[in-house]
Amino acid sequence: MSTFTERLWKHVAPIWEKTHQHPFVTGLGDGTLPVESFAFYMKQDYVYLIDYAKIFAIASTKAHDLETSAKFAGLQEATLNGEMALHRQYAERFGISREELEATEPSFVMIAYTSYMLKVAHQGSLAELVSAVLPCMWGYWEIGKKLAKVEGAMNHEWYGEWVRTYSSEEFGELAAWLIGLMDQLAEGKSEQELARLEEHFLTTSKMEYLFWDMAYRKEMWPC
Numbered sequence: 712m713s714t715f716t717e718r719l720w721k722h723v724a725p726i727w728e729k730t731h732q733h734p735f736v737t738g739l740g741d742g743t744l745p746v747e748s749f750a751f752y753m754k755q756d757y758v759y760l761i762d763y764a765k766i767f768a769i770a771s772t773k774a775h776d777l778e779t780s781a782k783f784a785g786l787q788e789a790t791l792n793g794e795m796a797l798h799r800q801y802a803e804r805f806g807i808s809r810e811e812l813e814a815t816e817p818s819f820v821m822i823a824y825t826s827y828m829l830k831v832a833h834q835g836s837l838a839e840l841v842s843a844v845l846p847c848m849w850g851y852w853e854i855g856k857k858l859a860k861v862e863g864a865m866n867h868e869w870y871g872e873w874v875r876t877y878s879s880e881e882f883g884e885l886a887a888w889l890i891g892l893m894d895q896l897a898e899g900k901s902e903q904e905l906a907r908l909e910e911h912f913l914t915t916s917k918m919e920y921l922f923w924d925m926a927y928r929k930e931m932w933p934c
């Protein structure tokens with residue numbers, strides 16, 4: 712019998728494939744990504760991560776046992792002080808101050824994405840919350856692993872650090888843990904409930920694609 716996350720994987724395979732082929736993602740690997748698009752991404756991703764970290768805090772309060780609660784608290788900490796340190800470091804190289812970084816005006820896609828996850832986090836079950844955030848972590852892990860195999864990607868002067876972070880064993884372990892938790896939480900759920908989890912997973916997988924595309928085009932509000 713296949714696991715629930717295998718089912719999720721099959722369901723979003725075309726979207727993830729399209730994401731892997733997006734010029735932002737391929738450009739991170741082969742170095743063809745314009746640095747201005749990367750800087751735009753860094754700023755939007757920084758404000759994205761502020762919301763993302765809050766979702767882990769909500770998850771910690773919704774956890775069914777102490778171990779899971781502590782794990783989510785750890786994820787919040789790792790996001791705020793680990794992952795976001797990467798962004799602060801990049802910002803420094805771009806000559807963007809910490810204040811400016813934090814005050815980034817959110818793009819339409821960034822707000823749509825985190826608002827959706829925050830809504831699910833506040834209103835849904837822990838399983839729903841996990842299904843909504845899983846494409847973020849699992850998707851980055853897949854991209855990291857893929858780009859790590861591209862010649863020279865790990866040592867690129869701008870994007871090497873990014874590739875090393877998201878292909879790291881440390882990041883992979885967190886992703887694997889969240890995948891395992893999703894399977895655990897899906898156990899014994901009705902088909903109707905599973906379909907709802909699948910819907911969240913599909914929606915945020917599409918949002919991930921949109922986020923890359925928004926950054927590539929440096930897209931803000933149309934008016």
Ligand SMILES: Cc1ncc(CO)c(N)n1
Pocket residue numbers: 756759760794846847848851919922
């Ligand atoms: C948009 C986005 N998705 C996922 C991650 C991984 O944490 C990130 N930093 N940004």
